[in-house]
Amino acid sequence: MGEAIVVEDLVKKFKDVTAVDHVSFRVKSGEIYGLLGPNGAGKTTTIHILTTLLRPTSGKALVAGFDVVKQPHEVRKHIGIVFQDPSLDNQLTAYDNMYIHGRLYGLSGEELKRRIYELLDFVELKQYANKLVRYFSGGMRRRLEIARSLLHEPEILFLDEPTIGLDPQTRVKIWDYIMAIKREHGTTILLTTHYMDEADQLCERIAIMDHGKIKAEGPPEELKSKLGGEVIYLKLDGYQAPAPCIEADFVESCKPVGRDTIQLAVRSASTALPRIFELANVMGLRIVEVTYRRPTLNEVFINLTGRELRDSLEEGGFRPPHRRW
């Protein structure tokens, strides 16, 4: 299987901010690959470099075999993009939004008309073809943008936060379309997301990004299983730095989380807990709360960064003005 995207040691600096910090990854043809991380992790900047909207400070990226800096026109012919911010013309109908995009890509006549209706049908918007986009809900707009991005049958599709701001039902529908695009057309899909469930459900492999760096990469199941069978959280009373860690042969990893909690990865929580209580007792730790569960990608993120992905979302980041091409 060939490689659709090759990223090697990519760096993007904005004055004193390093948005993308020596990032390398490879996406196989026909794969759904996700960049998962909180706001400001560098996901959008990476996608903007790969779609030729931004020039990297250093490093190299090939998309469909073409260099994003030296061959931007070739790259653009082979890709489709759905941006995080809507880029539809509200004053036009769904059909006309598609039509203009198709003309820009050199499609015309009956062929263009057939593709437009086929794709509107695919995203279940055929009956709204002649309605003005300004009356569309957020979910309908996103579906239309996905349909539009597929008009010229791109080999590689870039989706920047494809379900951001959508209700749970619409999100699941968008996931179905994304899986169908891969299944029916063999399209390679690179998406960014800060939703763990999205990365988990959709992506065959993910890269976890934080502060411009890739912290871990692999299939979601593999990343979770590296943590062991279950993770235990112990909330401690009177916790003082340095964080106390419980070390034993049955503890696969032990990390502080936030101000007063430690996270332990174990094979089985029910067999480990009595022994953990004994060890905590010997160490003089007072446990005030215990929770445990099977690892999710949130646990993987905590293990890598010591913070919750959810909390990290609050940190926010500078959002550059919306750009089109």
Ligand SMILES: Nc1ncnc2c1ncn2[C@@H]1O[C@H](COP(=O)(O)OP(=O)(O)OP(=O)(O)O)[C@@H](O)[C@H]1O
């Ligand atoms: N044009 C710019 N000028 C200055 N700083 C920028 C610019 N674009 C991005 N940044 C900074 O680069 C870092 C990465 O931002 P980026 O938008 O790539 O993150 P992200 O993971 O995609 O998050 P989000 O989903 O919120 O866009 C942030 O610190 C951001 O403030």
